[in-house]
Amino acid sequence: MSGEVSRSGPLPDGTVDVAVVGGGVVGAAVARELAGRQSSDGRALSVALVEARSDVGDGTSKANTAILHTGFDATPGTLESRLVRRGYELLGGYAERAGIPVERTGALLVAWTGEELAALAGLADKAVKNGYRECEIVGADEVYRLVPALGPGALGGLTVPGESIICPWTTTLAFATEALSRGAAVLLNTRVKGVEHDGDGETVLVTNRGPLRARWVVNAAGLGSDRVDRMFGHERFTVTPRRGELLVFDKMARPLANRIVLPVPSSRGKGVLISPTIYGNVMLGPTAEDLRDRADTSTSEEGFAFLVDKGLTLMPALMKEDVTASYAGLRAATEHGDYQVHLDAAQRYLVLGGIRSTGLTSSMALAEHAAGLLAEAGLVTSVREDPPGPPRMPNIGEAFPRPYMCDDLIAGDPAYGTVVCFCERVTAGEIRDALASPLPPADIDGLRRRTRAMMGRCQGFFCGAEIGRRLALTKESR
Amino acid sequence: MNLVTDVAVVGGGPSGLTAAAGLAAAGLRVLVLDREREAGGIPRHSDHTGYGLRDLRTVMTGPAYARLLANRALEAGAQVRTSAMVTGWATATGGDGMHALDVTTPEGRLRVDARAVVLATGARERPRTARMVPGDRPPGVLTTGQLQNVVHLHHGRVGTRAVVVGAELVSWSAVLTLREAGCRTVLMTSEHARAESYAAFSVPGRALLRVPVATSTRVVRIGGRDAVESVEVEDLRTGERRTVPCDTVVFTGDWVPDHELARAAGLAMDPGSRSPVVDNTLATSRPGVFAVGNLVHPVDTADVAALDGRHVVRHVLAYVTGRSGTPGSGTTGSGTGRRPGIPLRAEAPFRWVSPGLVRPGAGAPPRHRILLWPDEHRAVARVVVTQDGREIARRTLPWPVSPGRVFRVPSSLLSGADPRGGPITISLG
Numbered sequence: 001m002s003g004e005v006s007r008s009g010p011l012p013d014g015t016v017d018v019a020v021v022g023g024g025v026v027g028a029a030v031a032r033e034l035a036g037r038q039s040s041d042g043r044a045l046s047v048a049l050v051e052a053r054s055d056v057g058d059g060t061s062k063a064n065t066a067i068l069h070t071g072f073d074a075t076p077g078t079l080e081s082r083l084v085r086r087g088y089e090l091l092g093g094y095a096e097r098a099g100i101p102v103e104r105t106g107a108l109l110v111a112w113t114g115e116e117l118a119a120l121a122g123l124a125d126k127a128v129k130n131g132y133r134e135c136e137i138v139g140a141d142e143v144y145r146l147v148p149a150l151g152p153g154a155l156g157g158l159t160v161p162g163e164s165i166i167c168p169w170t171t172t173l174a175f176a177t178e179a180l181s182r183g184a185a186v187l188l189n190t191r192v193k194g195v196e197h198d199g200d201g202e203t204v205l206v207t208n209r210g211p212l213r214a215r216w217v218v219n220a221a222g223l224g225s226d227r228v229d230r231m232f233g234h235e236r237f238t239v240t241p242r243r244g245e246l247l248v249f250d251k252m253a254r255p256l257a258n259r260i261v262l263p264v265p266s267s268r269g270k271g272v273l274i275s276p277t278i279y280g281n282v283m284l285g286p287t288a289e290d291l292r293d294r295a296d297t298s299t300s301e302e303g304f305a306f307l308v309d310k311g312l313t314l315m316p317a318l319m320k321e322d323v324t325a326s327y328a329g330l331r332a333a334t335e336h337g338d339y340q341v342h343l344d345a346a347q348r349y350l351v352l353g354g355i356r357s358t359g360l361t362s363s364m365a366l367a368e369h370a371a372g373l374l375a376e377a378g379l380v381t382s383v384r385e386d387p388p389g390p391p392r393m394p395n396i397g398e399a400f401p402r403p404y405m406c407d408d409l410i411a412g413d414p415a416y417g418t419v420v421c422f423c424e425r426v427t428a429g430e431i432r433d434a435l436a437s438p439l440p441p442a443d444i445d446g447l448r449r450r451t452r453a454m455m456g457r458c459q460g461f462f463c464g465a466e467i468g469r470r471l472a473l474t475k476e477s478r
Numbered sequence: 479m480n481l482v483t484d485v486a487v488v489g490g491g492p493s494g495l496t497a498a499a500g501l502a503a504a505g506l507r508v509l510v511l512d513r514e515r516e517a518g519g520i521p522r523h524s525d526h527t528g529y530g531l532r533d534l535r536t537v538m539t540g541p542a543y544a545r546l547l548a549n550r551a552l553e554a555g556a557q558v559r560t561s562a563m564v565t566g567w568a569t570a571t572g573g574d575g576m577h578a579l580d581v582t583t584p585e586g587r588l589r590v591d592a593r594a595v596v597l598a599t600g601a602r603e604r605p606r607t608a609r610m611v612p613g614d615r616p617p618g619v620l621t622t623g624q625l626q627n628v629v630h631l632h633h634g635r636v637g638t639r640a641v642v643v644g645a646e647l648v649s650w651s652a653v654l655t656l657r658e659a660g661c662r663t664v665l666m667t668s669e670h671a672r673a674e675s676y677a678a679f680s681v682p683g684r685a686l687l688r689v690p691v692a693t694s695t696r697v698v699r700i701g702g703r704d705a706v707e708s709v710e711v712e713d714l715r716t717g718e719r720r721t722v723p724c725d726t727v728v729f730t731g732d733w734v735p736d737h738e739l740a741r742a743a744g745l746a747m748d749p750g751s752r753s754p755v756v757d758n759t760l761a762t763s764r765p766g767v768f769a770v771g772n773l774v775h776p777v778d779t780a781d782v783a784a785l786d787g788r789h790v791v792r793h794v795l796a797y798v799t800g801r802s803g804t805p806g807s808g809t810t811g812s813g814t815g816r817r818p819g820i821p822l823r824a825e826a827p828f829r830w831v832s833p834g835l836v837r838p839g840a841g842a843p844p845r846h847r848i849l850l851w852p853d854e855h856r857a858v859a860r861v862v863v864t865q866d867g868r869e870i871a872r873r874t875l876p877w878p879v880s881p882g883r884v885f886r887v888p889s890s891l892l893s894g895a896d897p898r899g900g901p902i903t904i905s906l907g
Contacts, residue, residue: 247610252741299612301698320749322608322734327615404565404582414584419563422513425582444617459605460620462514465627465634 003180005439007054007188011212015202016046016185018379019214021192021228023051024061025168025363026355027220028175033367034218034374035182037381044384047184048212049176050205052191052224054442055449057172060222061360062449063297063329065246065286066278067260068092068102068164069361072127072135078338079369081130084358087365088162091171094364098174098390100167101278101397107163107260108138108146110154112313116264117155123264124158134161149256149317163260167278167397168360169449173439174393175363180438181388187212188442192221195231201348216348216379218370222332223294225340225353232349237340239354241294241330244286245303247311250457251398253282253321261314272310274318279424279452280398281324284311290333297328324457331356341369345377391438394430396452403427420470421463423456431467435474447471479588483509484798486579486592487556488564488739491519492780493771494598495547495558496533496787497794501596502556504795509590510556511581513563517551518544519600521780523626526654532781532845533788541630543780559583567743577766593798596790597740597754597762597769600783601776603648604732606700611729613700613710619727622652629659637725641709642666642689643697644730646882652728653687663687665722667695667711670881672855700727731882733776743767750830751776751851757819757835758843758889759793760786768794775832775849778884782845789844820865820895825905827854827879838897848887850904852879860907863891870894872907879906 006012017039020031031049038044053059068091071084095102111117120137127135136159143157144150176186187209194206195217205212219228226239254276263271275283287303304326311319332354334340339362340353350373352366359366375381395402403409403416404425410417415429434441434450441447444467448455453467460467485501487494490512502508516522521529524540531537538546551558561584568578568589577595581588603621618637620628628634636659642649645668653663666689692711698719699710706727712719740754741747746763748755753776754762754769762769770790771783819835828850833843856879863871871891879885887904895902 252738295703298614301612304610304612322604323610325607326610326612404563405587407587410582410584410586417582417584417586418561419513419582422563425563425565427582457605457608458602458621458623459607461602461605461623462627464620464624465632468628468634469632 003183005186011210015213016048018216019048020218021050022220023056024222025172028172029363029367031179031184032175033371035179035184036387038384040380049186050190051188055446056176064357066168068166070132070162072132076129080339083362083365087362090364099393100170102166104164105259107160109158109262111156111264116266120158151316165278170393177391219351229351237334239332241291242333243289245328246285248325249282250321250324251280257282278397299326299328343373421453423458424452426451426453482591483507485594486590487596489598490517492784493787495551496784497596498551498556499554500791502554508556510558511562512560517548523630525630533784594766594794598771599736599773601733601735601772614703616702616705618706622730629655636661639664639724640726641724642728646731649730652730663689666691668693669696735773735776748834755834757837759840760790786844821901823903827852842889846889850885852885862905862907865902866900
């Protein structure tokens, strides 16, 4: 039962060594890590990645600020601080091997008030406590030299040269694709509704697609991680979804934001950031609003008004450009200040909960940490001798060559010279490849996350019908 | 692969194809680059009649019009390359005054060197995102362009109950397309106090298509997580809100030019229309680069766009032949050494005016018309033209000022302007 993507029908029979609940960036990283390990008899661990939605990376992981964090501003001494620092190195290296686009833009915290200016020294100290020594306090002149488009009134800043931007979609897809190549099963449209234990120490996950038996369970269910934790009988934390709305501006705004512009936390509350995106746009946000509904990723009038108001102060020229997209993500915030990582050896159960927006950066470190905890608890694992390596992911980053620019690719296959989505310059070849990939998309949104098709300024005015047709044809032929 | 041509026309819609036909007939080598699989532009998927009135003195359907214009360009000797996407400007190497474009095609990448470039990239409707309409983000939210592509070119399906946002001419076109696809329009909304489009369409439109039109109304939210379930609308006069059940939302009108190449060239841009600024010869701020059609007036009808294409022929020809002897020294035509143009400005309720520059001695603008985009309705159009504090013309025009369509003013109203004077302003008295 390995190496398959399954979206419908009965679940596979038999017992897997590990079921990872939640196909976000953390769950996919854990599945990838564990599928690369073996038990004491030299047999590769069998792993199932169990995801309620129709695609991996379709929840919180798809709608974040897409920053590869140095961890300079984490709370020193926390697990989050340690894993972000480690994850930054791990994911930075993995991204190069797998072709995940990363731009080392650097960041600049900008102080707009005396209070914020005074806070910079403390932030620089905190960065050192977090093991990051590259920050530098700069004056207003340098702030405007670094980001000339900022609105008037900046008093000073703190540079964080290591902060980078990364493609969160490709990251999750790369992890899941590598997990597949290592033999893991990816079970989509599979919602865990309950947990039963049997006498042999195995866990039965009760799902909408029937039971799934597992020797070990890792809970990486994000917004649902507290609920799954309760299914195992624990009362340790409660997830309060914190909605973050973001505006994405037209690519023509990109020269305005050549690096990440971060707010300084102050008594006025947490501000918003302006960041270049890996796709060549500029992003403004996020808002922060606690919700009850764990599926409410709608945007709001209040959120838009707040962001427009902030944007007019931070970077007036940005607000003259059109908004290409807006979206809202839900952070899995809890009442605790740190990640909720708890092992229950007797239950053969590990929870990785309360992973907030830093989870993209820390994902591989969390997976490494999880594998270590499971080994200590008796899931004897060693690294497989020669597990399949990272896949080479299609590049959807703006800063790196894409098929429409490549003479040799087009000479070999005219489909790479046939631009279908004009705004994003996505070719027929890339769409075909995504639809035929080991982990194909289930819908237009999934295709968008794999190729950028239809995420541009026209939002489908020119290409929507053609792309819909190509997706429908593939679905029919399956 | 490198191609050298006299004129590269970017965009094979009505204005680009008409310009190409005229330039090729005048003996120039012309290359039209169109990114779609077939040339013809927007009329290809506007499957109703009314095309060709002003340029061809006849009427036909959009697809027939698109085919006819493409054939005329080919017959005149222009080369038309489809599936050819211009991705940017390259550094010209063919000598002073040359322009170079990067193009991606299935046959490979091209570098096109041209003595003149005509930008005819058209316009598109602002999608929901650019209008910042909040709420859920289900599929089933379209623009007219996508709707007509789905229905006319791909024979796909839409829902059964639609809300159409906007009440411009194109909005009624969307209603017709929806009806053809078996989808009823349950509400049309307009933020204006009265529906924008021609009374001649709006009244029978309401009667025949039985579409309720809510004026002074804006859409404030879209509801439905996996599919559209409703829109919430607000009455701008009372602030009252109500929910309208539907499964399809079409955002119509609210045009924005496809100006990426124009901006990438660093052309002077008009903040109101977001188009490249052109003068009465349709020349942009960069010598040898011209702009025509709905790229410079988003949007007027297809035939008016086509007539821009016809108008620009003489000026491109003058530019190319004037420069052909000794590159860089040309002072004739609309090349370098021209007198600076007089800026043309529009006051509220107009959002933009085109052309944005009047170059004395360079002849009339296309169709002897100045085009303006109104944001408010006025039953009586008393046009006032001033320059340096002096009123140079005042005339009441026999057509109303209606938002959602271009307001046309005869260019003869500018004839009293001082060629050495300051900016000219058009307003309503």
